Amino acid sequence: MKGISRRALLRAGPVGMAAAMALAAGAQADDATVKIGYAVARTGPNATGAGITTIPNYELWVDTVNKAGGLAMPDGKRRMIEVVEYDNRSSNEDLVRAIERLVSQDKVDLILPPWGTGANLAIAPLMARFGYPQLAVTAVTDKAPDFAARWERSFWMLGGGHDYAAGLVDVLSQARDAGTINAKVAVVSVADGFGIDLISGARPAFEAAGFELAYDKSYPLGTSDFAAIMSEAQASGADSFVAFSYPPGSFGMTRTAQTMGYNPAVFYVSVGGAFPIYPGVADGREEGVMAIGGVDAGSPAIRDYFARHEAFAGKAPDSWASAVTYASLEMLEQAVARAGLEHGALAKELSEGTFETVVGEVKLEDNQLRDLWWVGQWQGGAFRAVGPSGREGASAPVIPKPDW
Amino acid sequence: MIRLLLPLAALVLLAVLPALVSEYGLGLLIGAATYVTLASAWALFSGQTHYVSLATVAFYGTGAYAVAVLNEALPYPAVLLCAALAGAAMALAVGLSTLRLSGVYFVIFSFGLAELVRQLITWYEVNVTGTLGRYIFLDVTARGIYWQMLALGAATIALSAWIGRGRLGMALRVIGDDEEVAAHSGINLARSKLAAFVLSAVILTLAGAITSPRYVYVEPSIVFNPTVSFLTVIMALLGGANRLWGPALGAVPLFLAFEWLSAHFPDTYPVLLGLLFIGVVFLVPQGILPAAEKLLRRRAEA
Structure with missing residues (x-):
């Protein structure tokens, strides 16, 4: 094999520098985006549930918001959403590490929850410690009132058995x-x-x-x-x-x-x-x-949501948790527009505010959605x-x- | 002397590392330490005797479950002790009845064991307690978990080294080479295998108990995840299951590789895992460490 010639290196130098500068410029533009992270099950036993209820709704929502110009902020400006996604391999160990990674490495602004009761409980103490609001949608648990009290910024939206x-x-x-x-x-x-x-x-x-x-x-x-x-x-x-x-x-x-x-x-x-x-x-x-x-x-809102979901994901949503999942994202969107991205204010707004969603007008009671079918x-x-x-x-x- | 000082210095370095890294870095350290411990403990029995065990998660999960059941009733050290005893009791019962099996029969049995334990716990929870999920609310920090796991990992490697030098290690190696020869040369087969199996199982159980406060919620399908068993085997095999440092050498890079894959190729992780399994068995059946030794020896001869 031939070594790299000096001439080639000299030629490569400016190209590399230009690339580095372009990267730096890119990083600067990134400041204007809102980083949203999630670690969902792409593989393993939870992948089916996540693939039906969680992932299509996250993707549909991000697509809808970004096509509308981004997430609205309290000052009226809009910021595009940038997604950071990891596979949790249906393992709580990997999930916990992925959340730590989203917080300390990627420094995301918001975290969307994983699919499943066990997964949501596994991340709840971490989310609480880092102060992120957690809209636990696909978690069905009779202990929701206890959890809502234990972790102040957690919200439980699908009732209990x-x-x-x-x-x-x-x-x-x-x-x-x-x-x-x-x-x-x-x-x-x-x-x-x-x-x-x-x-x-x-x-x-x-x-x-x-x-x-x-x-x-x-x-x-x-x-x-x-x-x-x-x-x-x-x-x-x-x-x-x-x-x-x-x-x-x-x-x-x-x-x-x-x-x-x-x-x-x-x-x-x-x-x-x-x-x-x-x-x-x-x-x-x-x-x-x-x-x-x-x-x-x-309801027209549900019919419109079903049509959009089908057009985007190629299949209709399920008629139980999907609409609630999408509604939780709309709540998040509206709460950000009113309270901004500071986690304390955002959690307060989620807890106390009233929101217009695909499942109708939503107001949480003690951080839980009780108006369910x-x-x-x-x-x-x-x-x-x-x-x-x-x-x-x-x-x-x-x-x-x-x-x- | 240097053989002792070097690992000790590394251990001290690893122990102060959490102060320098982010939360995620700490998460990586915990994961790596866990798999080093699991792979080393697995190799303690399987690496020497060539009895490939897929029962790792049966013990690991039992440890997690023991903590889930007892964490509100007993102080933490007592919980760990109970978990270790549960693992030892299970290994004794299982070992006495199965270590006469050899070859593929043992592999299949060990794989079935994890499923058996999982179904037993499920049956008990459904019919007796009437609930399946259990909660672990312990005030153990991530750092605390890391230090415990590091200590357990270091103890495992030290124990392996100590056993390797003694009568038991010798006996296990002979058993691994040829059981009949071992029997004829006066080795008590059952006792040697059982001792190594129980020691290995106690460590696996403790590892499960130590990490469990990280998930908060425990359910049989969560803690008896068969991937843990497979990963442990492949990590030990990659590094060299019959070398002291082999399992650790295999565990760390593989763990980091999987972490990288889950971020960059989220959908194809199981496929890559399967390919890697095949690759290791075909290309480095003895593991990296023995292969490297062989290469060095050949160089020296030439």
Whole structure:
């Protein structure tokens, strides 16, 4: 191999210097941007959830804001958003380090949360120590009030397992009082985090409402054959079938019920039921299926959001946490416009302010979003919110569900 | 003398390092120290005996879980002690029943062990306590975690060196070369393997216990992440699993490489991990350290 000649070096010198100067100029222009960092799961078990609910909404929001000229500041100026992103590999250890990196190395102005309850809890003490506000959206926990009190700048926006269980019991109680279903329910639950939270909230709620748990069984995560538990549920004589399930279970049980011709008056699944792919899974026969979450499908803001999401990401958002995730970003945007980027003032504004979002007007109570939809139902090709029934925008539930 | 002074000087240097680096730098130091400890502890048993164990995370996760269960009931040192005892008890039970297995059977069993422990804990939590997630609210700072991990790592390497010079190390090496020869030459196979396995397991469990306050929230699917087992093996193999400093030499660069990859190639990390695995096994099956020694020897001869 030939060595580098002196002439080549001499020629390279000025080029290098020009490049260095260009870089320095670039750094100066960067001062005008707002650096926003996040460490989400691009790989590993959490990548599916993050890929459906979190990442497309972050990207859509940054794109929307930057196309509008940037984030509005209290002085009326706009600053473009610059994103710093890391993969947390679905490991809390890597996640914690990535947050330290965003704060101390990249010195980002704001940090968006990762997907999942465990991940949000893992970073909460760090975020509190560094003083960053944390809009924990995809964290479902009954301990939200404790956490909001423990970490003053944390905000919990998706309720807890007990809320969803109680919301479902409420919808079923009304149907039973109207005489459309009997007082027996068949419940199955996945033996993993959220399934356990839901069932432990549902058991006392069903009993307090005068329901009898004619069938109550848990199944391990990873179960793929549901024929046995479904036929036992069918034999229990309950009019309502309730599954506190994760997406694989929700999908598997839907198919099994269709194959065996199991047609309960109420068919409820949990996570996955509100996914845009659910109608495909149910072979176009999703009408009347109930699931966790829901959106006010009639509101223009939601319709506009669904259309923009589909145009940007190539797929519709899920009808549960996606809209809330996007709403949390709109809250952040409006809070920055009013209070600026200083973390204390920003957190105060998030906690006390009122915001216009895709899910309607939002005002947090004790740093928690409580105005949520607990139960939804597929009606006419859209996943509509049916509970709480008294809230504006709720659709009336269709019970009994039409046969498959 | 220099063999002792050099590592001691390095240890002192590493101990004062947190004062000079940022929070992120400290995070890197913790990660690197953790993997050096895990890889060295793994090699303490597997490197010598050639029993490839994929049970690292079974012990690591048990340590984290022990802290999650006990952190509000007992003072911190007692929690660590309980975690170590739990790891030792588990290793004893597992070791007694499985170290008669050899070759691929042991590998498969050890991989299954992590899943078994995870399912047992899940079953217990679902049916007995009725909740799955647990919280760790301990006032341990990142620096505190780093110093503990550094101490554990240093102790592991010192222990490996000490064992390597004694009867147990000799016995393990012979077992690794040929078990039948070892048995015929009067080595108590079961006792030697069991001793090394339990020691290694106690260190792995303690490592899990020490890092756990960093995540706050503990759940079986989080702490029994099989990637930890695979990473540990590949780090030790890369450096040279049957050399004292081999695992540490493999752990630090690989850890830093993964950190760099997660920032620059977030989507392709698992693919690169797989390629690296294949690469190490094909190109440096004995590890970098032995390969380098071989190269030097050849030079000296020529």
